[in-house]
Every structure is written in C-alpha cells, then in structure tokens.
Amino acid sequence: MFTGIVEELGEIVGVEPSDGSVTLTVRGPLVTQDAVHGASIAVNGVCLTVVDAKDETFTADVIKETLDKSGLGALAPGSKVNLERPVRLSDRLGGHLVQGHVDGVGEIISREPGERWDVVTVSLPSDLARYVVDKGSITVDGISLTVVEAKADRFSVALIPTTLALTTLGHKKPGDPVNLEVDVVAKYVERMLGDRR
Template sequence: MFTGLVQALAEVVAIVPEGPGVRLVIDCTALAARAQLGASIAINGCCLTVVEIDGDRLAFQAGSETLSRTNLGELAPGGRVNLEPSLRVGDEMGGHYVSGHIDAVGVVDERTDDADWSTFWFRVPPALTRQMASKGSAAVDGVSLTLVDVEPERFSVALIPHTLAATTLGGRRVGDRVNVETDLLAKYVARQLDDRG
C-alpha cells in the first residue's frame, strides 16, 4: 500500500531483457540505503519488487503483463521515474490509499501553464471517470492528485510548482502516456452500484 506521495525522482540506468520481461535498474541515492531485497516500491505508481541492490542502484523485474498495461514498457535509459516505498504500519498518511495496481494508461490531453503552475487534462477510458468525482483523488504516475473537473472521458488537475519540480509530471507534454489508478474506495463503491444494476 502507498500514499501517492513521491519520495524520489530517479533515473533509469538500464533496461535488460529477461525472459518475457525486463530488469529495470534505477539509480536512487534517496531510497537505496534503506531498501531491502523483496521490498515493494512503486515506480510511476506501479508496485514492483526490489530484486537486487548494488550501491545506489535498485533493480526490479517487470513482466510482459506489467509492460503492456503500464507506461513502464516505454522507459529508456536516462529517463526519470517517480519512486515511493510502501507504507509501514504507523507511517503518516499524507496522500490517499494507493494500491500500486494501475487501472489504465491515460494520455496527457491538454496542458496549460500559468507561470510556475500548470493545469493538466488526462484522457482515460470512460470506466475510470465513473470512479472519479471533483475534489476526489486519483494517482497519476504514482502521484496523489486532487481532481478539479471530471468529464466522461477525461479529468483535470491543478499542479503546484513543487509537484511539477519533484515528479515526472513537470516534464509531461500533450500526447505523453501516464499510469492512472483511481481511488481504491471509489472502485468498491462503483462495483457495488454496478452489481445492483
């Protein structure tokens, strides 16, 4: 379980083919010292397991299913990713409940910059917007965000300068693909309502 509060913006060092998947090697001074083998860390919001630690470098394995259903399959050496270690019992809950299981890949539909601030619109499948509400939460590339407006096939967020500087979102442009996870509680409410017809 995660909160959507990114703790490090890290660089992809290598992507090594392994069987049907890949090994992602990430250079991350901020998290490597306290990382443990087998620990869960969200990379762009996708929960992966630490399989190797080599100094400041952490390695993760991502299978074909993960690569096809997230934007991790588009990563390249030199690219940057958002990292968040999993919650520990007693940790402060600053964002919202994030499972690390990506619901869909969305697309940056529109970006409006106003000085150091930005408003983004993300286009997603309609099934996801049915689980969203204005002032509710969603995770985009693992970043917990408050929704401003929700339309049938897209939603908007207003990003402060800190979020733009401390996460991958600051570098996102129209057409870029992002990992989207809707609010965990909203999923269950939507499921119950769907079951009732």
C-alpha cells in the same frame, strides 16, 4: 500500500529485455537506503519488487502483464521516474490510499501554464470514468492528485510548484503516457452496491 507522495525523482539506468519481460535498473539514492531483496518500491505508480539493491540503484523484474497495462514498457535509460517506498503503519497518510496497481494508461492532452501552477488535462480510458469525480483523488504516475474537473474521456489536475519541481509531471508533454490508478475506495463501494441489487 503507498500514499502517492513521491519521495524521489529517480532515473532508469538499465533496461534488460527477456522473453516478454524486462529487468529495470533504477537509480534512487533515497529509496535504496533501506531497500532489501523482496522490498516494494513504486515506480511511476507501479508497485515493483526489489530483486537487488546496491550502489544507490535497485533492480526489479517487470512481467508482460505489467508492461501491457502500464507505461513502464516505454521507459529507457535516462527516463526520469517517480519513486516511493511503501507507507509504514506509523506514518501520516499525506496523499490517499494507493495500491500501486495501475488501472490504465492515459495520455497528457494539454498543459496550461500559470504563474504558480500548471493545469494538466489527461485522457481517461472509458472504463475508468465512473471512478473519477470532481475533487476526488486519482493517482497519475504514482502522484496523489485532486481532480479539478472530470469528464467522460478526460480529467484535469492542477500542479503546484512542488509537484512540478519534484516529479515527472513537471517534464511531461502532450502525447506522453501516464499511469493511472483510481481511488480503490470507489471500486469497493461500486462492488458493494452492486451486490445489493
């Protein structure tokens, strides 16, 4: 479980394809400080299992299912990625509950720069629209954000200077893909209400 509060802007340093899967090597000095084989680290919002960690890098295997349902397949050496270690039970929950299970991939539609923040509009797969509401939570590339406005095929978020400086969303341009995870609480509520009918 994660919070969507990015700890570090890491970098892809290796991509090794193999039979439809990929082994990623990621540089992240902060998140590798206590990383061991089997640990979880979210990479752009996708929970990955550490295979090996050394010299401020870690490797993780990414299977075809994950490549098909996330934007990780588009990563190449030099790509910047948002990194977060799992939340500990003693930690404050600064963002919202994030599982690291991507629900779909959106695309940056537009950016409206402001003096202190940017408003970014992201396309929304139709099957996810029912879970996204104005002032609700959504995870974009692993970042916990508040929805400014939700529509049937898109939503907008306002990015503060810290988010712009310390995450991939400060660098993404229209046309770039982003991983989306909707609020898991909304999915459970829908399931419970559906079972009562």
